[in-house]
Amino acid sequence: MRFRSTADFLASQHGSFPWILDPFAVTGSCLLFYGRQGIGKSSLLWQLAHSLTTGVPWLGHPVQRTGPVIYLNLDMPSLEFRRMLERAAEAGMPPSASILMPEIGDTESFDILGQWQDFV
Numbered sequence: 001m002r003f004r005s006t007a008d009f010l011a012s013q014h015g016s017f018p019w020i021l022d023p024f025a026v027t028g029s030c031l032l033f034y035g036r037q038g039i040g041k042s043s044l045l046w047q048l049a050h051s052l053t054t055g056v057p058w059l060g061h062p063v064q065r066t067g068p069v070i071y072l073n074l075d076m077p078s079l080e081f082r083r084m085l086e087r088a089a090e091a092g093m094p095p096s097a098s099i100l101m102p103e104i105g106d107t108e109s110f111d112i113l114g115q116w117q118d119f120v
Contacts, residue, residue: 021052021058021062021063021064022062022064024061042073042075042081043084043087046071046088047059047093049069049071049099050088050093050099052066052067052069053066053068053096053098054066054096068098068099069098069099070100070101071099071101072101072102
């Protein structure tokens with residue numbers, strides 16, 4: 001096995017990444033946000049979804065390519081999520097037809113394990 005420095009590796013790599021949101025996401029990548037309950041992850045991700053569908057910069061970073069977004073709310077009751085969306089609309093980030101969500105009732109929460117069993 002041969003080794004080389006990271007500086008040499010970076011110097012040898014050419015071409016550009018197909019950025020969707022530079023420097024956070026390239027085509028085919030996945031983002032994971034983790035943190036304590038109630039610190040604003042869902043609101044931050046709603047802003048990101050809004051930016052990725054409308055082209056509005058996210059946290060000062062330009063969106064390179066727009067398209068549909070699938071938003072999975074996995075941790076908050078539907079009524080609380082509805083209120084967050086209402087606050088977002090009041091702040092100038094209305095829901096977009098390009099932001100897709102699973103169909104669930106107003107009092108249900110999305111159960112990823114229950115949904116997964118439907119595919120197995």
